[in-house]
Amino acid sequence: MNAPQLSSFQDGHADQLFGNDLNHQRTTIEHESLQRRLQYPQNPQYQNQQQQIQQQQYYENQPQQQFEQNVQSIFGIGQSQPNDEVMGSNTINNMNNFYDGGYYGPFTAANTKDVNTSAFLTALCLNAVVFAVLLGSYELFRRWFPSVYSPKSSTDGGRRTSASLSGAPSPSRNKNAESTPAVNINTRLPLGWIPGVARTSWSTVRSSGGLDSYMFLRYVRLCFRVTATSAIWACIILMPVFATGGSEAKGWYYLSMANLLQGSSKMWIPTAFIWLQTLYVLFVMNEEYKHYFDCRVDFLARGDGMVNCQQHMYSLIVERIPYELRSDRALYDYFNRLFPRKVHSTAVVLNLPDMERVKHKRQRVLRRLEKSTVSLEVRGRRPTHVVGRKRVRCCGIESAPVFSSFGGKHVVDDDSVLSDNRMPQRGEKVDSINYYNRELAVIDEKLLKMQHEKIELAQKGNDSVRASQWISHAIDRVSTAAESTLGSPAQNDGLITGFDPRRRKPLLLTILDRLGIDFISGGIAYIQQNIDEVVDSVVGATMSSTGFITFRDLQTVTCAVKTPLFDKPDVLVVSMAPEPRDIIWENCHVNLGWSKGREWTANMLLGLGAILWSIPVASIQALATTDQIATVPGMAWISTLNGGAVAGFVNGYLPVVLLLTIIMVLPFLFYVVALHYEDRKTQSDVQKSIIGRYFYYQLANIYITVTAGSILESLGEIAEHPSNVFAILGKSLPNVVGYFATFIMTKVFAGLPLILLRVGPLFRMIFIKLLFREKYLTQSEMDEVYHPEKFSQLWYGWEYPNLLLVIVICFTYSCISPIILPVGAAYFLGAWIVYKNQILTVYRPSYESGGTMFPMACHRTLIGLVCGQLTLIGYCVMREGFYQALLMFPLPLISIKMMDVFKNLYVVPGTCISVERAVELDARSDAQLSFSADVYRQPVLTEKLTDPQILRQRQSATEMTLERTSTDSGKIV
Numbered sequence: 001m002n003a004p005q006l007s008s009f010q011d012g013h014a015d016q017l018f019g020n021d022l023n024h025q026r027t028t029i030e031h032e033s034l035q036r037r038l039q040y041p042q043n044p045q046y047q048n049q050q051q052q053i054q055q056q057q058y059y060e061n062q063p064q065q066q067f068e069q070n071v072q073s074i075f076g077i078g079q080s081q082p083n084d085e086v087m088g089s090n091t092i093n094n095m096n097n098f099y100d101g102g103y104y105g106p107f108t109a110a111n112t113k114d115v116n117t118s119a120f121l122t123a124l125c126l127n128a129v130v131f132a133v134l135l136g137s138y139e140l141f142r143r144w145f146p147s148v149y150s151p152k153s154s155t156d157g158g159r160r161t162s163a164s165l166s167g168a169p170s171p172s173r174n175k176n177a178e179s180t181p182a183v184n185i186n187t188r189l190p191l192g193w194i195p196g197v198a199r200t201s202w203s204t205v206r207s208s209g210g211l212d213s214y215m216f217l218r219y220v221r222l223c224f225r226v227t228a229t230s231a232i233w234a235c236i237i238l239m240p241v242f243a244t245g246g247s248e249a250k251g252w253y254y255l256s257m258a259n260l261l262q263g264s265s266k267m268w269i270p271t272a273f274i275w276l277q278t279l280y281v282l283f284v285m286n287e288e289y290k291h292y293f294d295c296r297v298d299f300l301a302r303g304d305g306m307v308n309c310q311q312h313m314y315s316l317i318v319e320r321i322p323y324e325l326r327s328d329r330a331l332y333d334y335f336n337r338l339f340p341r342k343v344h345s346t347a348v349v350l351n352l353p354d355m356e357r358v359k360h361k362r363q364r365v366l367r368r369l370e371k372s373t374v375s376l377e378v379r380g381r382r383p384t385h386v387v388g389r390k391r392v393r394c395c396g397i398e399s400a401p402v403f404s405s406f407g408g409k410h411v412v413d414d415d416s417v418l419s420d421n422r423m424p425q426r427g428e429k430v431d432s433i434n435y436y437n438r439e440l441a442v443i444d445e446k447l448l449k450m451q452h453e454k455i456e457l458a459q460k461g462n463d464s465v466r467a468s469q470w471i472s473h474a475i476d477r478v479s480t481a482a483e484s485t486l487g488s489p490a491q492n493d494g495l496i497t498g499f500d501p502r503r504r505k506p507l508l509l510t511i512l513d514r515l516g517i518d519f520i521s522g523g524i525a526y527i528q529q530n531i532d533e534v535v536d537s538v539v540g541a542t543m544s545s546t547g548f549i550t551f552r553d554l555q556t557v558t559c560a561v562k563t564p565l566f567d568k569p570d571v572l573v574v575s576m577a578p579e580p581r582d583i584i585w586e587n588c589h590v591n592l593g594w595s596k597g598r599e600w601t602a603n604m605l606l607g608l609g610a611i612l613w614s615i616p617v618a619s620i621q622a623l624a625t626t627d628q629i630a631t632v633p634g635m636a637w638i639s640t641l642n643g644g645a646v647a648g649f650v651n652g653y654l655p656v657v658l659l660l661t662i663i664m665v666l667p668f669l670f671y672v673v674a675l676h677y678e679d680r681k682t683q684s685d686v687q688k689s690i691i692g693r694y695f696y697y698q699l700a701n702i703y704i705t706v707t708a709g710s711i712l713e714s715l716g717e718i719a720e721h722p723s724n725v726f727a728i729l730g731k732s733l734p735n736v737v738g739y740f741a742t743f744i745m746t747k748v749f750a751g752l753p754l755i756l757l758r759v760g761p762l763f764r765m766i767f768i769k770l771l772f773r774e775k776y777l778t779q780s781e782m783d784e785v786y787h788p789e790k791f792s793q794l795w796y797g798w799e800y801p802n803l804l805l806v807i808v809i810c811f812t813y814s815c816i817s818p819i820i821l822p823v824g825a826a827y828f829l830g831a832w833i834v835y836k837n838q839i840l841t842v843y844r845p846s847y848e849s850g851g852t853m854f855p856m857a858c859h860r861t862l863i864g865l866v867c868g869q870l871t872l873i874g875y876c877v878m879r880e881g882f883y884q885a886l887l888m889f890p891l892p893l894i895s896i897k898m899m900d901v902f903k904n905l906y907v908v909p910g911t912c913i914s915v916e917r918a919v920e921l922d923a924r925s926d927a928q929l930s931f932s933a934d935v936y937r938q939p940v941l942t943e944k945l946t947d948p949q950i951l952r953q954r955q956s957a958t959e960m961t962l963e964r965t966s967t968d969s970g971k972i973v
Helices: 011-039 044-074 089-100 117-144 175-179 193-199 202-243 251-255 265-302 328-338 353-379 414-419 432-460 467-486 507-514 517-540 554-562 592-611 614-623 626-630 641-677 683-707 711-720 724-735 737-757 759-771 779-786 796-813 820-841 853-878 882-888 890-907 915-923 957-964
Strands: 315-319 343-350 384-386 429-431 543-551 573-576
Touching: 117 737, 193 820, 202 251, 202 265, 202 796, 202 820, 202 853, 251 737, 265 853, 265 882, 265 890, 265 915, 315 554, 328 343, 328 432, 328 543, 343 432, 353 432, 353 779, 384 432, 429 432, 543 554, 554 573, 554 915, 592 641, 592 683, 614 641, 626 641, 641 683, 641 796, 683 796, 683 853, 737 759, 737 796, 737 820, 796 820, 796 853, 853 882, 853 890
Parallel strands: none
Antiparallel strands: 315 543, 315 573, 343 543, 384 429
């Protein structure tokens, strides 16, 4: 369904929903009046009696009418029409005037056209065909390309990775999980893997995917429980009530609140339902939070199967380290004085851009030396190349130099390369193996020297005077001069003991304070306090304000993280250290204040972008048309192609495709902002920032797409009339249930199979197969081909918001049009099977945060629940359900309060373990014996120099046999 269709709603549709009922009531009342007049045509006594009855009813109904007028004023829908008559057709006319005039009617304000049931069934048939094709493709490809669809079970099948060849441990993998497949994937039956996936225990899921993946799957289960249970009771309670509403609505709205009469007493049924649903959601979420807290504390106390090194449980990350403590020895002495004989090691993070460049250069030289060695092994002759010639790197595979056999000044023989002290210059043709061996030796010597110097610097600190220190001294001199000019410092305020009432502030100082001199002095002090943060971040001091400290027992860790360490709260800020693989070492040296300032700036700009999101939407709708395309020279033919049929197709689908493309690009934009602009220090923190921002942008896109309006205009309207927030939500969202049902159905039949199919890694493998041959690949390149890290991750910043979008839609329509609930339950059931299969067979996490993204998803879920509650309140007001709206008014307040309750009960206590449990664990723990001082040292400082990997392991016989059926054996599969 295209965007222009969403922004145009026929007035006749509203007449179809409500006109028949209103006409029926009007006809009935007029018919009864006519019968009474025919029965008593000229009876004055009857007429007087009728007038008395009418007056009595008027006075009896006056309090009710006054109450309705007050409620209408409260919810921002204007005042009711004057009720001079309360009987007969005038009452109906007043009701019609209320909805047809300048008030917010339930269907007139949004002007949105919905997807009817016939269009939904057509889309269902089309998506069913797509579903069958995608699942059939998956069944074929998972047999042909097991390295793409089951890399966990084929990892150790006769192939060793580069880490195993070099002797280094692989901390990112669970050996127990990879030794045997977690689920039987070799079944030959179509969809035969589903029963095995469904029966797999939760403990197996956690051991195979880690706590982050485990809690992600638990969140999918939570959403399924909510939607499935709500769908069952909605079919039993709500749908029969709506079907007998008497408004003769058609299509989707026959089983919705639109089929109820205005002000019908049956509106109490959905009111009671939303109360019960809210309580059930809070109950289920509380149970999941309890389980999260238990798993989180267990992770902090005993670690996780995906984490081989448990030192992070005994370590803290320290931010805002004062300049005097920015060395390993000084930081160790300080904490050892606070906690005697409890400190194991400390490590201050250094800013090492020069070493990072040398490291990357060494990796490039080592990679090319391995490539040259493989070329010698395959071709039988020593490779040569021209120095300075560019190479092409694609999919982790680097090509030979461009035109390596042509040009070059002269060929340098082996002896001259080894005896000459100079390195060959650009344009000279050299022996590749000798050239890279010599260059690698030079880089190794340089890197070892730099490692020794930087480690020594980290131990004793930087004693040189920095620019920031010189500026601070200058400000000190100015501040001292100002104080000597102004007189003595400001006096105590009398609340401090020792106050002398006879001592008064000098008159001159009092006058200057009144003129604002104290403000200038305070500003100078503030600049002095924050000058180091700016200079460290802009200039780039070697010794950063971030460090790590490891203790010898959990009791000390718990006390240190919960106790203020310094009299100033913004100095020595400590928290539990992230797992080492989670750290982004290139950003770890950035000052916390600098990073928070950039985060605030990014939030403001991205929030403004969400408010102004209607601008790109409107621009796409205006520019993505055949009329605009025809203005491009040479494109005028598109308007008349095939009699204008192509023009209609382009106008209908091109804006939707462009809008979806922009929405798909948003997570990548948020990723770049979090990683490179805000300089976040952990991968999990980057993913959490994407979750929050992507979720709010999806809400903004729904609002603008459905209402065809602007958030900025709505905010202005709410600012003028704050109570209009209910009317704004209730006037538009309930009218497009067909659109959202079709949207979720498409995600079930097309979106979930695409997750299984893994189109990106599949096309990548086919592309590599067509362009490269295995015998020319090095061991590191083979690892990148068969086990690429970025394609084996569960990207939570992308997946959580997609789930949140569906659950928010279900909350919005659960009581208004409960037909959405079975569709949502089907989506979450399919998502549970699909993601569970991927976690067991595909996803290999490269880091572990201990499930910290789960509370964030639950918090956004409650925000979606509040949106659904506000929408139902606004819709009830539109349908004259004033008492029902007032009864539901506490629900958003309860949901918001529960957000804070869950945070205080589970999230905050889950940041560290209790002292009692720490003491118990310390009594039977000897984990500190395996600690290393280099675990939280930057990898560039501790990285061992490895030799080129000459040995290249081939694929296992099983994998080769399976993959040989789809291609020739000389190319990559």
